[in-house]
Amino acid sequence: MVPGAVDVPSGLPAAVDTPEPGDPRLARLSLNQATVKRWSLTQAVDGCLRAGLPAIGLWREPVAETGLAKAADLVRRSGLRVSSYCRGGFLTGGDRAAALEDNRRAVDEAAELGAPCLVMVVGGMPDGDRDLAGVRERMVEALAELVPYAVERGVRLALEPLHPVFCADRAVLSTLGQALDVAERFDAEAAGVVVDAYHVWWDPQVWIQIERAGAGGRIASFQACDWVVPLPADNLLGRGMVGDGHADVRGLRRAVDAAGYDGDIEVEIFNRQVWDADGDDVIATLVRRHVQHVL
Amino acid sequence: MVPGAVDVPSGLPAAVDTPEPGDPRLARLSLNQATVKRWSLTQAVDGCLRAGLPAIGLWREPVAETGLAKAADLVRRSGLRVSSYCRGGFLTGGDRAAALEDNRRAVDEAAELGAPCLVMVVGGMPDGDRDLAGVRERMVEALAELVPYAVERGVRLALEPLHPVFCADRAVLSTLGQALDVAERFDAEAAGVVVDAYHVWWDPQVWIQIERAGAGGRIASFQACDWVVPLPADNLLGRGMVGDGHADVRGLRRAVDAAGYDGDIEVEIFNRQVWDADGDDVIATLVRRHVQHVL
Numbered sequence: 001m002v003p004g005a006v007d008v009p010s011g012l013p014a015a016v017d018t019p020e021p022g023d024p025r026l027a028r029l030s031l032n033q034a035t036v037k038r039w040s041l042t043q044a045v046d047g048c049l050r051a052g053l054p055a056i057g058l059w060r061e062p063v064a065e066t067g068l069a070k071a072a073d074l075v076r077r078s079g080l081r082v083s084s085y086c087r088g089g090f091l092t093g094g095d096r097a098a099a100l101e102d103n104r105r106a107v108d109e110a111a112e113l114g115a116p117c118l119v120m121v122v123g124g125m126p127d128g129d130r131d132l133a134g135v136r137e138r139m140v141e142a143l144a145e146l147v148p149y150a151v152e153r154g155v156r157l158a159l160e161p162l163h164p165v166f167c168a169d170r171a172v173l174s175t176l177g178q179a180l181d182v183a184e185r186f187d188a189e190a191a192g193v194v195v196d197a198y199h200v201w202w203d204p205q206v207w208i209q210i211e212r213a214g215a216g217g218r219i220a221s222f223q224a225c226d227w228v229v230p231l232p233a234d235n236l237l238g239r240g241m242v243g244d245g246h247a248d249v250r251g252l253r254r255a256v257d258a259a260g261y262d263g264d265i266e267v268e269i270f271n272r273q274v275w276d277a278d279g280d281d282v283i284a285t286l287v288r289r290h291v292q293h294v295l
Numbered sequence: 296m297v298p299g300a301v302d303v304p305s306g307l308p309a310a311v312d313t314p315e316p317g318d319p320r321l322a323r324l325s326l327n328q329a330t331v332k333r334w335s336l337t338q339a340v341d342g343c344l345r346a347g348l349p350a351i352g353l354w355r356e357p358v359a360e361t362g363l364a365k366a367a368d369l370v371r372r373s374g375l376r377v378s379s380y381c382r383g384g385f386l387t388g389g390d391r392a393a394a395l396e397d398n399r400r401a402v403d404e405a406a407e408l409g410a411p412c413l414v415m416v417v418g419g420m421p422d423g424d425r426d427l428a429g430v431r432e433r434m435v436e437a438l439a440e441l442v443p444y445a446v447e448r449g450v451r452l453a454l455e456p457l458h459p460v461f462c463a464d465r466a467v468l469s470t471l472g473q474a475l476d477v478a479e480r481f482d483a484e485a486a487g488v489v490v491d492a493y494h495v496w497w498d499p500q501v502w503i504q505i506e507r508a509g510a511g512g513r514i515a516s517f518q519a520c521d522w523v524v525p526l527p528a529d530n531l532l533g534r535g536m537v538g539d540g541h542a543d544v545r546g547l548r549r550a551v552d553a554a555g556y557d558g559d560i561e562v563e564i565f566n567r568q569v570w571d572a573d574g575d576d577v578i579a580t581l582v583r584r585h586v587q588h589v590l
Contacts, residue, residue, distance in 0.1 A: 124524075130543045132496070165460040167497035168541040169524045178499045201427070202462035204473045229419075229464045233528035246463040248425045 018288050021052025029290050030055035030083040032223065032268035033062055036279040041066040043279065045078045051283045055081040057266045058113060060106060072112045083264035084158060084194075084221050085115035091142035092123035092135050092172060099123075103146050110155045117158040117220045118150065119194055124169040136172050140182055143191075151190045158220035159183050160194035163202070176200050176209040183218050192220025195256055196268070198239050201227055201247035207255055214259020222256050223266045224249050224294055232272075239270045241285060243293040253294050265294060313583050316347025324585050325350035325378035327518070327563035328357055331574040336361040338574065340373045346578045350376035352561045353408060355401060367407045378559035379453060379489075379516050380410035386437035387418035387430050387467060394418075398441050405450045412453040412515045413445065414489055419464040431467050435477055438486070446485045453515035454478050455489035458497070471495050471504040478513050487515025490551055491563070493534050496522055496542035502550055509554020517551050518561045519544050519589055527567075534565045536580060538588040548589050560589060 019025045031053050033044050041062045048056050056075070063071045075082060088106040091099050103118075110118045122139045129135060143157065150157050161179040162171035173179050176193060183191040193213055200206045213219045226245035231238040242249045253265060267286045274282055314320045326348050328339050336357045343351050351370070358366045370377060383401040386394050398413075405413045417434045424430060438452065445452050456474040457466035468474050471488060478486040488508055495501045508514045521540035526533040537544045548560060562581045569577055 125541050130541055130546075132541070132543060136499070163460070164458060164497040165526070168522055174497050175499060181499075202459040202469050204431070204470060204476075227463055231460070246420050246425055246427070248427060251425075 017291075018284055019052070019291060021050075023052065025291055025295055026052050026287065027054060028263070028265045029053050029287065030057055030081070030264040030266040031283060031286070032057035032084075032086070032266045033059045034086065035267055035269045035274060035286070036282055037275045039279045041071050042074060045074060045080060047279050047283050048080055049078060050280065051287060053080075053283070053287075055083045055264045055266070057084045057086060057264075057268065058082055058115065059086045060109065063109065063113065068109055068112055072114070075113060081264065082113055082115040083266050085110040085113060085118050085155075087119040087121050087160075088146075088157070089119075089121040089171070090123040091146075092139050093126060096138075096142055100142060100145055104149050107146070107150045107153055107155045111153040115155065117156040117192060119158045119160050119221065121160055121162060122171050122173045124167065124172060132167075132172060139172055140185065143182065144185070147186050147190050151187075156189060156220055157186075157191045158194045159191060160196060161199055163199045175203055175205065176213065177205050180209060180213055180216070180218060184216065188217045192218045194221040194223060195219060195252065196221075196223035196225065197242075197247045197249045197252050198223070198225035198227055201249075201252065206252070210252070210255045210259050214256065214261060217260070219256055219259065219261040219263070221266060222253065222261060222263065223268045224253070224290075225267065225269050237270050237272050239268075241269060241271075241274065242267070242289045249294055265290070312586075313579055314347070314586060316345075318347065320586055320590055321347050321582065322349060323558070323560045324348050324582065325352055325376070325559040325561040326578060326581070327352035327379075327381070327561045328354045329381065330562055330564045330569060330581070331577055332570045334574050336366055337369060340369060340375060342574050342578055343375055344373060345575065346582060348375075348578070348582075350378040350559045350561070352379045352381060352559075352563065353377055353410065354381045355404065358404060358408065363404055363407055367409070370408060376559065377408055377410040378561050380405040380408060380413050382414040382416050382455075383441075383452070384414075384416040384466070385418040386441075387434050388421060391433075391437050395437060395440055399444050402441070402445045402448055402450045406448040410450065412451040412487060414453045414455050414516065416455055416457065417466050417468045419462065419467060427462075427467060434467055435480065438477065439480070442481050442485050446482075451484060451515055452481075452486045453489045454486060455491060456494055458494045470498055470500065471508065472500055475504060475508055475511070475513060479511065483512045487513045489516040489518060490514060490547065491518035491520065492537075492542045492544045492547050493518070493520035493522055496544075496547065501547070505547070505550045505554050509551065509556060512555070514551055514554065514556040514558070516561060517548065517556060517558065518563045519548070519585075520562065520564050532565050532567050534563075536564060536566075536569065537562070537584045544589055560585070
């Protein structure tokens with residue numbers, strides 16, 4: 001069991017039944033590898049199988065550690081769906097050619113792994129830059145160069161709006177509405193959006209933008225994660241287990257479902273406490289939270 | 296001179312002329328007291344007069360330390376304009392009656408000090424709450440109770456959207472568009488909005504919302520401050536001197552001006568390095584930055 005504050009939020013019943021493998025409540029639950037950062041790909045795949053999770057979200061770094069061909073074979077033989085591949089992007093720096101080359105490699109990997117989409121964290125602002133509109137425009141230009149390559153390989157680019165706290169340093173794509181404005185410049189098969197509860201929960205426009213995303217067939221991924229306060233010193237690691245914070249993850253899940261999304265619900269949590277816990281316990285906790293707070 | 300990173304951004308000329316008192320470039324520059332947190336009200340007033348600043352933004356705590364009547368007299372005799380009074384709000388907790396009573400006192404103080412507006416930081420989400428829409432609705436209800444009292448006393452409520460990083464713990468008002476949606480429920484004389492560069496710079500909608508705010512006569516205050524990375528451990532203290540970060544403060548100033556705003560440009564910086572520096576040096580720095588990066 002994950003220790004301390006991560007596991008037992010106050011006010012919740014201590015005992016919740018944990019669905020066993022085969023339980024229909026697990027049918028859409030995917031483990032994003034970043035949630036069990038210390039596990040190798042083999043360990044993460046085995047963990048999903050033990051718990052009965054049908055899908056996994058993969059990351060480039062652990063895939064590279066395993067080796068791409070071996071990773072693709074491992075995942076294929078496991079029978080797990082690949083819900084997403086993380087991640088491409090970082091297109092806003094000075095060397096666009098190098099960034100695009102790296103993104104083409106990520107597309108190739110996603111194709112070999114059978115991932116339906118490559119999650120794109122588009123990049124922040126270069127040092128000293130104050131022209132946000134200009135950076136955003138260049139980001140779109142770079143995407144436009146990448147799209148045909150991804151389409152040819154059957155990999156959809158999933159544009160992820162990040163919480164505005166990351167606008168300067170990680171992603172100038174800050175709201176779901178803005179992500180849709182960009183995605184809609186391309187075919188729906190070429191570009192979708194990620195709806196990550198952690199990044200969008202605060203947005204007064206999120207409900208109407210989810211409707212818009214669904215109507216256009218643009219929801220490529222739904223990710224579950226919670227906003228906890230106070231934030232830790234490193235903002236990047238401030239994400240909580242669903243149920244520990246203020247994000248209405250169930251409301252967002254209902255909204256994407258109502259908008260026609262029937263894909264995986266991927267749990268992605270960057271949190272040192274979670275990383276330090278036993279992986280099987282982390283999965284058991286997120287399975288319970290899925291039942292309590294997402295379904 | 297403020298030491299270290301606060302003072303000299305790379306790439307800028309080291310020597311910039313510092314406007315003297317009487318210089319027309321200072322005509323709209325206001326010192327928000329929070330920028331010189333260690334100074335008493337008397338010291339802050341004297342600092343403004345020495346540097347030739349024509350206006351000051353006041354805070355409740357230092358006013359209370361001086362005593363309201365004495366503070367009002369001090370400011371009146373100084374000839375400084377009061378650009379704003381900080382702050383009311385925090386209306387979303389469990390005890391609305393107490394919050395409203397405290398806000399009525401803040402309105403009374405603003406009136407006695409001759410402040411044109413009371414800046415409202417509306418409050419975050421109660422512990423364990425996930426119903427953001429509900430919290431926002433209750434916030435509007437509480438505002439509606441406060442408005443008539445403020446109108447009677449000639450004090451305008453200036454609704455301040457805070458950066459979404461503060462949505463859970465400080466202000467469920469997260470974008471300028473949302474703040475206008477709320478303000479427009481009341482007369483323009485009763486409710487305006489604050490455009491604070493630090494809070495709105497990232498918003499893809501900010502330009503169109505500034506136009507809307509200006510067209511409706513809703514811009515009650517413009518505040519200058521920069522977004523620097525990396526954020527410090529305490530997010531609240533991560534604000535930079537204008538010119539040190541990624542916010543296009545000049546672009547925002549031009550936009551509010553084009554929208555018809557001709558009020559004060561208030562510099563409000565929560566930053567420990569700035570607080571630790573000599574107050575006169577802080578003012579000299581912000582005066583230079585005003586010329587370099589805002590006008």
